[in-house]
Amino acid sequence: MNEPLLPAKAQSPWLERLRALRNVPPVLHILWESGPWVVTWGLILRVFVAVLPFGIAKVAATILNGIANALHGQNLPGNFWVLVATEVGLNVALGLLMRVIDYTDALLANRYTQHVSVRVMDQAARLDLTTYEDPVFYDRLERARVQATDRLVLIQQLGRLVQQVITTLTFSVALAWASPWLVLLLALGVLPSFVGETHFAFLGYAKNFRQTPAKRQMDYLRQVAGSREGAKEVKLFGLHRFFTDRFKALASQIYREDVTLARSKLLMGGLLGVVSTLGYYGAYVYVVWRALAGQYDIGQFAFLTAAIQQASSNLQQVFSTASGIADQALFLTDLLAFFEMKSIVDPNPGGRRIPESIVEGFEFRNVSFAYPGTTRTVLKNFNMKLRRGERIALIGENGQGKTTVVKLITRLYDPTEGQILLDGVDLREYSLEDLHRHIGVIFQDFVRFEMTARENIGIGRIEHMNNQPEVESAAHKSLADTVVAKLAGGYDQMLGRRFEGGVELSGGEWQKIALARAYLRDAQLLILDEPTAALDARSELEVFERFAELTEGKMALLISHRFSTVRMADRIVVLSGGRLIEEGNHQQLMAAGGVYAGMFEMQAASYR
């Protein structure tokens, strides 16, 4: 997962390019899935459009011969005006069909974008947090996101390729019929520009690949300097210039690389273009020469020059479209690689069901843990039990591993060593989805969904989102009802300022809304990480009085730095350096006079 798809400077562009073509079949598959009917119709129309130019040139040649004969005193052929009408009809049909093709391409691009965007979202949700820690993953996700949209070009190119191949074949057969040299001359002229085109397409991709980390940084700077969240600090700390300078430095580095590539493309492209023009005119002069020798009548001459023009430009387009597809296929490497990524945490969908009524509870047994990609052990031989009906408070100084315990019990990560047991069975043996169904958790950095108040609460239990009495009861338990009462739109009030009509809440108000989410869940284990950090003293006391009633008979894990909250727990676990150093209830720990007692006294003293 960690190795980049391409080295910083690609060593073997041709090999990479050929390998990228492996992406075409899966992309065709995705296209087909996005809209089988649109694809089929698009193809049928392309075949018509591909053969029409041949018919048009043939009819034009016959018309020309008719005119030449008439000028030499012979009668016009009987069907002359029918031919003229056919010529006009074919050209009108061609124009119309091209428009219909544009329409089907646009439809397909729309469906493709939607289909792929949904797949990207599904896949991002399936992947575990471990994957999100990895910057390579982030770069890939970023590229995959871009690749999910804006693939109209690829769709058009695939369709055009079919069309161009057919048109080239029809005219090439006609030319080879007249003289195989003509086809050879044209092919020799076109080949060098194909090589040039694909070479630059590859260099372009490699460049974009290299630039992704810098572009991600630029996006970040743009966002932080221009967002509502960043605005306060950017202004007050005078960070504007600092951010723009950093942005400009990155932008000019990217600009230099872009210009270098564009220049060499201009030089080489121009040179190779001359070669193909020479090939084209070589074939043309050959036809002129044979016409002068009396081997072609005027109709044949006109047809052959049209055929040279059509075969040459279509052949050239076949190559450039193919190289464009290879180029686009290279870009899709990331999208497809992203689709194939697997979670490290095994969701075990067929695993055991969580008991409807947990008997013994959870147990951390000799658990050690280091975050992926790091070597520092955050938890060391950690042992802790959480019995049925128990309310545990986890305390410790910053960075001692409290939130990490929550991430492990919810299996956002798995322990590096040791086991977490639920009713004596390793947590990994249970279905992850079922585990999550039985846990209600609100993290310290809970999400403020820019949606309505009802949705913000309902997210705790999606199926009950529209069950008004339940949403209201959860809101009452967490004091969110007092927040909602002040909102003009009540439960349907949009929260946050991103969307029209939204109102911003204070930190404590958001926290009450988030708490309601946990209460709505009706889980066997309720986990609150700093649940009252933003609440005022009165709210905190009220929340906890209710909390005690609400968690009766359930398990609760509470992380807090406020001892007024902590002392209500049945058992307090003190973490230090990733180890459990003390445990007991408030009275026991105070009597023991250890770390807890010291911390408690310190906080109490600061209030006196």
Ligand SMILES: Nc1ncnc2c1ncn2[C@@H]1O[C@H](COP(=O)(O)OP(=O)(O)OP(=O)(O)O)[C@@H](O)[C@H]1O
């Ligand atoms: N995603 C991560 N990747 C690497 N290290 C991490 C990650 N998250 C946390 N850590 C490290 O793990 C240690 C424990 O973090 P944790 O969040 O569990 O602490 P905490 O006790 O909850 O702290 P606080 O009281 O500040 O919330 C910290 O030193 C932190 O740097």
